[in-house]
Amino acid sequence: MTITAPAHDARPKGGSLVDQFELGLDAPICLTWELTYACNLECAHCLSSSGRRDPRELSTQQCEAVIDELQRMQVFYVNIGGGEPTIRPDFWHLLQYAVDHEVGVKFSTNGVRLTPERAGFLASPACNGYVDVQISLDGATAEVNDYVRGPGSYDTALAALKNLQDAGFKDAKISVVCTRQNIGQLDEFKALADHYGATLRLTRLRPSGRGADVWDELHPLPEQQRELYDWLMAHGEDVLTGDSFFHLAAFGEALPGLNLCGAGRVVCLIDPIGDVYACPFAIHDNFLAGNLLADGGFREVWQTSQLFQELRAPQTSGACTKCEFFDSCRGGCMAAKFFTGLPMDGPDPECVQGYGESALAADRSIPAASQDHSRTAPGRNQPVMLTLTRRPDDFTPPTSAPVSACAENPLAGFTP
Amino acid sequence: MSTAATATVLEADHAPRVEVRLEDGWRLNPKVALRPEPFGALAYHFGNRRLSFLRRPELVTVVRALAGAPDVRTALADAGVPEAQWAAFVGALSTLAESDMIHSRKEGQQ
Numbered sequence: 001m002t003i004t005a006p007a008h009d010a011r012p013k014g015g016s017l018v019d020q021f022e023l024g025l026d027a028p029i030c031l032t033w034e035l036t037y038a039c040n041l042e043c044a045h046c047l048s049s050s051g052r053r054d055p056r057e058l059s060t061q062q063c064e065a066v067i068d069e070l071q072r073m074q075v076f077y078v079n080i081g082g083g084e085p086t087i088r089p090d091f092w093h094l095l096q097y098a099v100d101h102e103v104g105v106k107f108s109t110n111g112v113r114l115t116p117e118r119a120g121f122l123a124s125p126a127c128n129g130y131v132d133v134q135i136s137l138d139g140a141t142a143e144v145n146d147y148v149r150g151p152g153s154y155d156t157a158l159a160a161l162k163n164l165q166d167a168g169f170k171d172a173k174i175s176v177v178c179t180r181q182n183i184g185q186l187d188e189f190k191a192l193a194d195h196y197g198a199t200l201r202l203t204r205l206r207p208s209g210r211g212a213d214v215w216d217e218l219h220p221l222p223e224q225q226r227e228l229y230d231w232l233m234a235h236g237e238d239v240l241t242g243d244s245f246f247h248l249a250a251f252g253e254a255l256p257g258l259n260l261c262g263a264g265r266v267v268c269l270i271d272p273i274g275d276v277y278a279c280p281f282a283i284h285d286n287f288l289a290g291n292l293l294a295d296g297g298f299r300e301v302w303q304t305s306q307l308f309q310e311l312r313a314p315q316t317s318g319a320c321t322k323c324e325f326f327d328s329c330r331g332g333c334m335a336a337k338f339f340t341g342l343p344m345d346g347p348d349p350e351c352v353q354g355y356g357e358s359a360l361a362a363d364r365s366i367p368a369a370s371q372d373h374s375r376t377a378p379g380r381n382q383p384v385m386l387t388l389t390r391r392p393d394d395f396t397p398p399t400s401a402p403v404s405a406c407a408e409n410p411l412a413g414f415t416p
Numbered sequence: 417m418s419t420a421a422t423a424t425v426l427e428a429d430h431a432p433r434v435e436v437r438l439e440d441g442w443r444l445n446p447k448v449a450l451r452p453e454p455f456g457a458l459a460y461h462f463g464n465r466r467l468s469f470l471r472r473p474e475l476v477t478v479v480r481a482l483a484g485a486p487d488v489r490t491a492l493a494d495a496g497v498p499e500a501q502w503a504a505f506v507g508a509l510s511t512l513a514e515s516d517m518i519h520s521r522k523e524g525q526q
């Protein structure tokens with residue numbers, strides 16, 4: 001049935017599902033489609049470096065053709081993101097089009113367009129329960145959230161959650177990227193979710209897009225990883241994680257879900273101009289499989305691109321091979337390694353066995369970004385990542401004004 | 417894997433509560449679509465939006481044949497599943513029944 005048929009014959013039968021997934025599937029299970037690079041916000045850690053619309057963005061007709069193809073491939077749902085997808089004027093049309101073509105939609109939004117009317121539409125039979133909404137929130141308080149997502153973004157997200165709840169929309173998701181600043185707020189996030197009748201979804205911060213610039217400051221500290229792991233073990237049933245924390249499995253027991261890097265195997269990304277990447281966290285030329293307009297459609301790229309064939313071939317695991325946790329951790333996240341300049345076949349930069357830290361301390365070169373849609377001039381929503389702190393206790397104030405570089409007096413700066 | 421769905425993995429590591437018996441008639445839930453995959457098939461339930469994985473091509477044949485066969489026994493035999501494996505297949509079918517992927521054709525049930 002498919003072009004990869006010869007590979008099927010050569011493929012070992014049985015084995016675990018993870019083993020099978022590593023060899024790739026005929027169609028993705030977890031497909032992300034970013035509809036636009038345009039965004040009203042300028043989050044410091046944006047995985048797709050979004051901000052400005054790309055003039056080559058797929059047209060409405062081209063998007064419909066993509067949905068038709070997903071239906072033929074039986075991709076049963078797609079994760080829509082951006083940028084901010086809802087600021088595309090045809091967003092609601094495309095949502096309806098997808099639902100009408102048996103392609104369910106989960107979309108991520110900062111909430112900016114979720115008015116009471118739109119919330120009512122999402123809760124209506126027109127969406128047939130095929131639509132999931134994820135509101136991004138990276139702090140349980142405005143202070144922590146707005147620090148990375150920009151001023152006003154906390155209020156926007158909460159207003160959207162309220163509108164959804166008032167409209168009777170069931171089970172919205174609050175989607176949180178776990179950072180050093182918010183790991184201590186997990187219980188508060190859970191309480192917020194309960195308050196809005198929503199489900200909490202926690203995901204891992206990756207050094208992707210603009211995230212590369214702030215990763216050193218934002219990524220959880222080793223002891224916070226433990227805190228997160230313990231919290232997930234205690235609340236695993238009630239929170240979603242997108243299976244993104246499997247590197248934490250090396251603390252002991254594996255977390256529920258699929259423990260593997262699915263990039264190019266069961267996961268992929270279609271970007272706003274139709275470029276197909278191995279993973280939404282891997283927007284870089286090295287992980288670009290092709291373009292669905294130029295290379296004969298999405299199916300063709302997914303099934304035949306050389307990059308994806310390589311990702312589905314058996315991989316070496318380098319330094320991780322000897323690790324007793326390799327079976328559950330599998331060396332962690334490809335994107336996290338790549339964007340921190342670590343070798344692909346070694347430990348994750350956040351390896352909980354501590355091998356990441358030594359790898360980060362060794363020689364490495366961080367790859368240059370290959371695309372950037374960030375605004376060239378900061379807009380009014382840009383976060384200002386400044387923390388106000390108190391002056392340290394041992395601070396001694398200067399006794400005189402600093403000495404100017406052009407002070408000519410031979411006794412300048414001399415204190416008897 | 418990142419951002420995966422709420423996937424139910426058919427590893428049969430727990431005892432299913434719904435029992436499929438050889439002599440009963442079953443069928444695929446009309447709300448469920450099967451997508452062929454090299455390892456078998458992926459089953460997607462459009463009602464509760466759950467994914468399951470059918471990890472043997474023969475299991476896919478059996479599931480597709482259920483509606484047209486008088487009972488599970490016939491579906492298994494027609495698919496050429498050796499009798500020694502019937503118990504394992506019935507176990508897999510029970511797991512599918514429990515996640516609402518297949519429905520009993522007995523009167524009084526959906």
Ligand code: SF4
Nearest residue numbers: 261263279333335418
């Ligand atoms: S690259 Fe990282 S985020 Fe992407 S699929 Fe692999 S583990 Fe998940």
Ligand code: SF4
Nearest residue numbers: 250320323329348351
């Ligand atoms: S050494 Fe590799 S496999 Fe072991 S815990 Fe670290 S990243 Fe995971």
